[in-house]
Amino acid sequence: MKKMSKKIYMAAGYNTISLGTGRKEFNPKKPRPGLEHYISEAGKGTLAQIGGAANIDESVIGNFMASRFNNQGHLAGFIPMIDEGLKFKPSIRVEAACASGGMALITGIKNVLAGANTVLAVGVEVQNTMKAIYGADVLAGAGWFQNRKAGHAYFFPGQFSDRAGAYYEKFGKERTRKGLSRWYANAIKNARLCPTAQEFHNSMPDPEATCFNMEPNGKSFVDNLNVLDCSKVSDGASAIAILSEEGLAKCGITKKDAVEIAGFATSERDITQNPTDLTVMETIRDAAHKALANAGITINDLATIETHDCFTIAGVLAVEALGFAKHGEGADFIAEGNTARDGKIPMNTTGGLIGWGHPTGGTGVHQAVTIWEQLTGKTGDAQIEIPAEKPYALSINMGGDDVSVVAIVYKKN
Amino acid sequence: MGSGILLLTAVEMANLSLKPENKGKTFVLNAIDLSEEGLAGLMKYLRAQVRKMAEKKMVWLRQMYAGRADLIENGQIIDEYIFDVMNVVRPVTTMESAYGSNLIFEAIAENQGLKVKIFSQIDQNNPNKPWFFTNTSSIPIHVLNNEAKLGGRILGFHFYNPPAVQRLVELISINENSAEIKDFALAYAKSLKKVVVPSNDFAGFIGNGHFMRDSLHGIAEVEKLMKDFSFVESVYMVNKVSQDFLVRPMGIFQLIDYVGIDVVRFIMAVMNPWHDSEDLHSDLLDKLFDMGVKGGQNSDGSQKDGFLKYEKGRPVGIYDPDKKDYVMISNFAAKCDSYLGALPESWKPWKAVNFNKKKADILEAYFGDLNNAKTVGASLAKAYNQRSNEIGLGLVERGVGHNKDDVNTVMLTGFFHAYGPINDYLK
Numbered sequence: 001m002k003k004m005s006k007k008i009y010m011a012a013g014y015n016t017i018s019l020g021t022g023r024k025e026f027n028p029k030k031p032r033p034g035l036e037h038y039i040s041e042a043g044k045g046t047l048a049q050i051g052g053a054a055n056i057d058e059s060v061i062g063n064f065m066a067s068r069f070n071n072q073g074h075l076a077g078f079i080p081m082i083d084e085g086l087k088f089k090p091s092i093r094v095e096a097a098c099a100s101g102g103m104a105l106i107t108g109i110k111n112v113l114a115g116a117n118t119v120l121a122v123g124v125e126v127q128n129t130m131k132a133i134y135g136a137d138v139l140a141g142a143g144w145f146q147n148r149k150a151g152h153a154y155f156f157p158g159q160f161s162d163r164a165g166a167y168y169e170k171f172g173k174e175r176t177r178k179g180l181s182r183w184y185a186n187a188i189k190n191a192r193l194c195p196t197a198q199e200f201h202n203s204m205p206d207p208e209a210t211c212f213n214m215e216p217n218g219k220s221f222v223d224n225l226n227v228l229d230c231s232k233v234s235d236g237a238s239a240i241a242i243l244s245e246e247g248l249a250k251c252g253i254t255k256k257d258a259v260e261i262a263g264f265a266t267s268e269r270d271i272t273q274n275p276t277d278l279t280v281m282e283t284i285r286d287a288a289h290k291a292l293a294n295a296g297i298t299i300n301d302l303a304t305i306e307t308h309d310c311f312t313i314a315g316v317l318a319v320e321a322l323g324f325a326k327h328g329e330g331a332d333f334i335a336e337g338n339t340a341r342d343g344k345i346p347m348n349t350t351g352g353l354i355g356w357g358h359p360t361g362g363t364g365v366h367q368a369v370t371i372w373e374q375l376t377g378k379t380g381d382a383q384i385e386i387p388a389e390k391p392y393a394l395s396i397n398m399g400g401d402d403v404s405v406v407a408i409v410y411k412k413n
Numbered sequence: 414m415g416s417g418i419l420l421l422t423a424v425e426m427a428n429l430s431l432k433p434e435n436k437g438k439t440f441v442l443n444a445i446d447l448s449e450e451g452l453a454g455l456m457k458y459l460r461a462q463v464r465k466m467a468e469k470k471m472v473w474l475r476q477m478y479a480g481r482a483d484l485i486e487n488g489q490i491i492d493e494y495i496f497d498v499m500n501v502v503r504p505v506t507t508m509e510s511a512y513g514s515n516l517i518f519e520a521i522a523e524n525q526g527l528k529v530k531i532f533s534q535i536d537q538n539n540p541n542k543p544w545f546f547t548n549t550s551s552i553p554i555h556v557l558n559n560e561a562k563l564g565g566r567i568l569g570f571h572f573y574n575p576p577a578v579q580r581l582v583e584l585i586s587i588n589e590n591s592a593e594i595k596d597f598a599l600a601y602a603k604s605l606k607k608v609v610v611p612s613n614d615f616a617g618f619i620g621n622g623h624f625m626r627d628s629l630h631g632i633a634e635v636e637k638l639m640k641d642f643s644f645v646e647s648v649y650m651v652n653k654v655s656q657d658f659l660v661r662p663m664g665i666f667q668l669i670d671y672v673g674i675d676v677v678r679f680i681m682a683v684m685n686p687w688h689d690s691e692d693l694h695s696d697l698l699d700k701l702f703d704m705g706v707k708g709g710q711n712s713d714g715s716q717k718d719g720f721l722k723y724e725k726g727r728p729v730g731i732y733d734p735d736k737k738d739y740v741m742i743s744n745f746a747a748k749c750d751s752y753l754g755a756l757p758e759s760w761k762p763w764k765a766v767n768f769n770k771k772k773a774d775i776l777e778a779y780f781g782d783l784n785n786a787k788t789v790g791a792s793l794a795k796a797y798n799q800r801s802n803e804i805g806l807g808l809v810e811r812g813v814g815h816n817k818d819d820v821n822t823v824m825l826t827g828f829f830h831a832y833g834p835i836n837d838y839l840k
Contacts, residue, residue, distance in 0.1 A: 027631050133487050136487060137486040140486075145485075148485050149482065152472070154471075218472070220471070
């Protein structure tokens, strides 16, 4: 992949809370904020840090299924709602299932490469408009609809349960579940440090043991994962500015308050085909390594990673796809604490999808915001140390079952 | 009446109809109610409840409808299942629809004369020699059998309210019952996933046999306390003792309100003639009933005011018959609490005990402390527990319950007590 023709930066990130079960303010029986609220809050949050809407050239909004969750299409039209200064400026909506947010970032990056100086990228999803059993139908749209009939009631938990089952069979169930439980515990502990996280209020005494002892029950849920192995239903939005050097200057943002985009890649698998091997995330592997190559670095240069842990098993498979552990040893690598916030390679430091939340179309942007915060020292209680010799970070945003993947490498300035 | 039973039965019949071996068979459940309005409400309730149930068994439903290529999403399958359940039910206002039925499930008001009249009418016009299951909570089954001349084709099938939630069913058989009707009733109750407790045919059976006597004990305790305290203060204290000190889900007067003062009074009236050595009757309940203070539930499930006044489901006042109005609990609670004394240090509320894996240990420690406590509240609680124990043992001695375990199961499952009345906690 070609090197970028000019330097690209991200700055001025903003996350709304991830609202859903677990947050004290969440009450499914009471009215809740809608799409408009989240888009507006996130967008305004970023505009306030860049000198206002006048400095925005174009906008991109990533969203997966507002057409079904909220009976609302045509989301580009909500961008000027954020600020009147965005009226008559270009705006586009992109969709790649749960990688919609990541795809919004990539579109923004490409727009800057094509000549724009400042692009506003927003990712949003409001999913608590229906019960999870009906939401499962909507989210199943990230798979091939022709597989829906034969699929599980909880379609995507079913898909990843099959992956977990295959992994248990190949590498041992207890050993794997130790890794999955540690992944869950890391997610919860990190989320407790982040006030916008869905699990910020979580006070479970021993999340690792609780997850380990909760035997999956296929009669009521899926065969190989329990509910703690799954990200929750979330409402939320994130926004960030994507800028050229000129854009930074125009917005009055210093480089130390921005991260540089060192490389990126997107990769696509045929949605009509089953994965070649259920114990491998081949599209994540492909995209991540292309992005690292694009940045000219290896995994040893990374200080932190935000990876798409819609399910704990996805965390294990990502660790292996990235090359931190050999095939079959990812769960051990996690169980040993290597991905914890004080481990060799801290992952999902504000909770990831399981701990922070997974407003599907917003997740990719949220990952970028978290990395921007970590590399610029703005993460508050969740801040980790970024070693001088490892100034890089990586985000992996996945749509469907390893179908669309966006990988971005960021560099601390 | 009977909406919960209708729901469970309709769902069970629809589930049976979905099984491959029953393909092509038609299942019919006549839902008879004399009121059009009642039927309309019943069908609305049924539709809403079936949806809730369907949402909870989606994994199973997808298997059941796997052969339907046109039903792909969960939402489509749930809608079809609701249709299939509703399709089993024939809402009717005429008794004639039962003349061709093989099984009649009756859940009308606890009125012996009305039940006998309906059973007789159906049986005389139905050539199938149908079986009758009656959801009576207190009327002896052999009386209904004899008066309606059913020849043993009737069996007591006592659900606890609300049937869709409560897991307990008391099955009351009589000597004339055939093995077939008893076996079917047992299989039917089990297929509804109920905890079945057999009870002998004594008026009130196990559940009300305990509850009515337990209530009368509470009322008697109020009368004793009234020598030194007002009525509302006395009711407050006995309610508190029977809830907090005894670690029960609600106090005895809240429970009477939940069931309905009118219903409790009626059940006592049904039971009383069958118990020569006891007087199962309360002048206080008569008095409140005559004053229009009845308790019970609103159609949305919220609690009506009775002995107690409720706000958001919590007691906030107590009815004063002299003032014909409620007196706020906050006006006198401190005085009464002080008189009762503090709860033992190891006390935990029912909610924290009943669902705790270490329930047995917690209760053992608590009752140890209660036995040693010298407060008025502890004395009243010990006396209350003693009486509850006697009532439970009495039910076994008189042959109402087959054994201690059955009596305790009814109180644990049907009344959600954290421990059975027949216990060794008293020292």
